[in-house]
Amino acid sequence: MDFDDTPEEAAFRAEARAWIQANAPTHLEAELKRAGFASSGIDSEDPMAASKAWQKRKAEAGWACLNWPKEYGGGARTPIERVIWGQEEGIYGSLSSPFIIGHGMCGPTVMAWASEDHKRRLLPPLASGEEIWCQLFSEPAGGSDLAGLRTSAVKADDGSGDWIINGQKIWTSGAQHSQWGLLITRTNPDAPKHKGLTMFFLSMSTPGVEVRPIKQANGQSGFNEVYFTDVRIPDDQRLGAVGQGWEVSLTTLMNERLSIGSGMSTGFPELFDFCLQAEVDGRPAVDDASVRSRLAQFAVKQSGLKYTGMRAITALSKGETPGPENSIGKLVAGATMQELAMFALDIQGQSGAIQDESSPMNARFQQMLLRSPATRIEGGSDEILRNIIGERVLGLPGDIRVDKDVAFRDIPTSGRK
Amino acid sequence: MNLDFSDDQKQLQDQIRRFLSEKCTPAVVRSGLEGGEPFARDLYRGLAEMGVLGVAIPEAYGGVGLSHLELCLAAEELGRALAPVPVASSIYLAAEFLLQAGTEAQKKAWLPRLASGESIGTFAFVEGQGRMTPDKVAAAVRDGRLSGAKSPVPDGDIADLAVVAARSGAGRGEQAISLFLVDLNGPGVTRETLASIDPTRSQARLAFEGAPAERLGGEGEGWAIASQVMDRAAILMAFEQVGGADRALSMARDYALDRMAFGRQIGSFQAIKHMLADMYVSATLARSNCYYGAWALASGSSELPVAAATARVSATQAFQHCAKNNIQVHGGMGFTWAFDCHLFYRRSNALALALGSLSTWEDLLISRLQGANTQAA
Numbered sequence: 027m028d029f030d031d032t033p034e035e036a037a038f039r040a041e042a043r044a045w046i047q048a049n050a051p052t053h054l055e056a057e058l059k060r061a062g063f064a065s066s067g068i069d070s071e072d073p074m075a076a077s078k079a080w081q082k083r084k085a086e087a088g089w090a091c092l093n094w095p096k097e098y099g100g101g102a103r104t105p106i107e108r109v110i111w112g113q114e115e116g117i118y119g120s121l122s123s124p125f126i127i128g129h130g131m132c133g134p135t136v137m138a139w140a141s142e143d144h145k146r147r148l149l150p151p152l153a154s155g156e157e158i159w160c161q162l163f164s165e166p167a168g169g170s171d172l173a174g175l176r177t178s179a180v181k182a183d184d185g186s187g188d189w190i191i192n193g194q195k196i197w198t199s200g201a202q203h204s205q206w207g208l209l210i211t212r213t214n215p216d217a218p219k220h221k222g223l224t225m226f227f228l229s230m231s232t233p234g235v236e237v238r239p240i241k242q243a244n245g246q247s248g249f250n251e252v253y254f255t256d257v258r259i260p261d262d263q264r265l266g267a268v269g270q271g272w273e274v275s276l277t278t279l280m281n282e283r284l285s286i287g288s289g290m291s292t293g294f295p296e297l298f299d300f301c302l303q304a305e306v307d308g309r310p311a312v313d314d315a316s317v318r319s320r321l322a323q324f325a326v327k328q329s330g331l332k333y334t335g336m337r338a339i340t341a342l343s344k345g346e347t348p349g350p351e352n353s354i355g356k357l358v359a360g361a362t363m364q365e366l367a368m369f370a371l372d373i374q375g376q377s378g379a380i381q382d383e384s385s386p387m388n389a390r391f392q393q394m395l396l397r398s399p400a401t402r403i404e405g406g407s408d409e410i411l412r413n414i415i416g417e418r419v420l421g422l423p424g425d426i427r428v429d430k431d432v433a434f435r436d437i438p439t440s441g442r443k
Numbered sequence: 444m445n446l447d448f449s450d451d452q453k454q455l456q457d458q459i460r461r462f463l464s465e466k467c468t469p470a471v472v473r474s475g476l477e478g479g480e481p482f483a484r485d486l487y488r489g490l491a492e493m494g495v496l497g498v499a500i501p502e503a504y505g506g507v508g509l510s511h512l513e514l515c516l517a518a519e520e521l522g523r524a525l526a527p528v529p530v531a532s533s534i535y536l537a538a539e540f541l542l543q544a545g546t547e548a549q550k551k552a553w554l555p556r557l558a559s560g561e562s563i564g565t566f567a568f569v570e571g572q573g574r575m576t577p578d579k580v581a582a583a584v585r586d587g588r589l590s591g592a593k594s595p596v597p598d599g600d601i602a603d604l605a606v607v608a609a610r611s612g613a614g615r616g617e618q619a620i621s622l623f624l625v626d627l628n629g630p631g632v633t634r635e636t637l638a639s640i641d642p643t644r645s646q647a648r649l650a651f652e653g654a655p656a657e658r659l660g661g662e663g664e665g666w667a668i669a670s671q672v673m674d675r676a677a678i679l680m681a682f683e684q685v686g687g688a689d690r691a692l693s694m695a696r697d698y699a700l701d702r703m704a705f706g707r708q709i710g711s712f713q714a715i716k717h718m719l720a721d722m723y724v725s726a727t728l729a730r731s732n733c734y735y736g737a738w739a740l741a742s743g744s745s746e747l748p749v750a751a752a753t754a755r756v757s758a759t760q761a762f763q764h765c766a767k768n769n770i771q772v773h774g775g776m777g778f779t780w781a782f783d784c785h786l787f788y789r790r791s792n793a794l795a796l797a798l799g800s801l802s803t804w805e806d807l808l809i810s811r812l813q814g815a816n817t818q819a820a
């Protein structure tokens with residue numbers, strides 16, 4: 027057992043480190059370090075421009091989308107090299123957040139299902155950050171039960187072969203910045219729900235597409251609703267066969283859980299710092315027995331996630347696939363973060379209710395409190411993740427599905443009698 | 444990056460698992476619970492013959508001379524099998540005390556006998572209720588004679604050798620405490636087996652009246668040595684706990700697949716499925732923390748105190764969580780004497796207290812993180 031690099035890994039790390047030192051936007055370092063829980067921290071320039079500039083620079087030197095093939099704009103590197111790059115990129119990695127959905131989910135789906143021409147046209151500008159993608163999956167009527175989606179795609183009656191899209195998507199991250207979207211629709215309401223779906227990609231500037239920001243419970247607007255009114259998509263923008271959309275979506279979702287679940291923070295280091303500074307009854311909070319007990323609980327979760335991640339990296343380093351233990355990441359991190367935020371406010375006493383410039387650590391814990399409910403829902407809710415662990419890891423039987431063999435149009439849509 | 448055991452180590456683990464699944468049957472585990480011998484003598488001899496007891500003891504002292512990584516995996520299997528044997532007392536503690544603080548003569552005298560299973564060792568530390576502090580140590584050594592009482596002492600009724608923490612010399616606080624080797628078969632020792640929540644590992648009260656005692660380690664260094672050795676033992680015990688948690692989880696999973704209610708396998712109900720998923724989560728976090736502990740133990744890292752407390756807190760909770768929910772998944776049958784669920788429940792709660800309670804280790808963890816923080820700053 028050791029935490030050392032192999033000679034090859036060490037050589038790659040040195041190369042990556044040297045390039046990053048010579049090329050990273052070091053003038054932004056201080057601002058990035060100041061980043062709050064839900065903000066980039068950058069205010070000296072446009073954060074999106076800063077993100078795009080760094081991504082472009084990486085792409086030109088072959089450091090973008092390290093695990094993608096070179097012909098699609100990637101770096102053709104191994105999974106372990108990608109991990110090492112992430113460790114070396116450090117705080118500058120947070121500049122990549124506008125591209126996470128595209129690189130982690132849309133790109134792999136396009137790579138698996140699109141034609142060669144489309145791959146060569148679409149993937150390089152996605153890798154370099156010149157074009158941003160969003161994922162048009164969730165709907166008001168289909169979240170955890172994604173296959174319950176209702177946005178319809180109907181063949182145009184003019185013989186063009188085009189599809190006409192009508193409906194609404196929701197919780198679309200970054201739709202307002204996106205040039206492209208990955209869109210799942212219902213093409214056959216007479217088939218059982220998983221069988222009548224079809225996947226497309228489309229330009230977000232296609233007529234009839236309207237993006238509206240959602241004002242979230244925490245007051246911010248990171249997500250959008252996207253409305254489709256008679257939007258026309260050519261048939262060659264279909265991914266997979268008509269009716270194969272569910273299968274195509276699984277490519278995306280498997281990638282979603284991997285990319286969101288890896289390396290998530292619980293906020294423990296910040297809480298520990300806070301407890302060293304804050305006072306309870308005139309003494310440092312960390313001296314209080316009940317505080318110490320709770321801190322220890324958070325500490326072992328943080329540590330457990332960290333070393334679970336290192337076990338996965340170990341597997342990658344040996345050229346193996348990480349085991350199912352990786353599936354616990356987001357489930358643990360999301361719930362821990364929420365409890366941790368509540369605890370940090372508890373230490374602040376009645377002043378914990380105040381969220382302004384007087385709040386400790388730039389109101390980080392107040393922001394965390396208000397944002398964390400979303401972490402437990404997005405990218406697979408806690409309940410869906412427990413189902414996945416129960417069924418795919420422990421081998422328990424699936425729930426009995428009452429809507430499995432029913433035509434989609436016959437499935438009830440309201441619980442009210 | 445290599446946070447995993449080697450193929451050779453995993454192969455050894457498989458051998459130990461196969462041996463235990465054959466020899467450590469439910470009847471063997473239950474013997475102590477049902478009025479039989481206080482430990483499984485034949486099983487212990489078998490483990491000694493396999494080299495499990497001496498796996499991390501150098502060949503010069505009658506051991507196999509492998510590393511603590513192998514001992515970690517052996518511990519995981521002993522925990523999984525609920526083995527009713529005094530390995531924790533004799534190997535994780537007594538042998539470790541000798542290795543860390545013994546003179547050449549002391550090592551030569553005792554380590555071969557502990558490795559062969561011919562003698563059993565233990566650590567006599569606790570005196571009464573609550574967290575142990577130096578002030579609570581009343582047992583004292585004068586002129587090489589020990590007087591006082593220790594209770595509870597794990598395996599104190601079957602051990603031949605005790606490492607005893609006692610007052611001696613002129614120091615104050617922690618410096619008042621030294622360690623002594625006491626031959627429990629010698630004069631001045633009386634023992635009494637205590638009733639406990641887990642009779643598959645016995646506990647005893649030891650009373651000393653002028654028992655001959657030979658110092659182990661320097662005078663006044665007892666508390667510091669004990670703290671180091673208990674950290675090392677905590678990592679090994681955490682592996683036992685993770686093994687137990689894993690087995691309790693797999694029992695619950697198997698039952699959830701087998702048991703039908705309301706016309707379906709109960710594992711298809713989300714109430715049960717999610718309980719099992721949460722058991723998997725806590726067992727996985729604990730396992731990863733234990734691997735961190737194993738690395739620290741084997742590499743002699745300065746992070747060992749943090750890693751030990753982390754592994755200990757995490758594994759204590761995981762085993763308790765999995766053992767109690769294993770009963771819950773089994774429903775009423777889980778609360779019968781005949782089903783094995785209560786054996787895991789008993790063991791998980793007994794191990795949670797051995798080496799100091801959860802709250803003690805939580806407190807130690809935070810102290811050590813504070814120390815690491817000060818050093819880094």
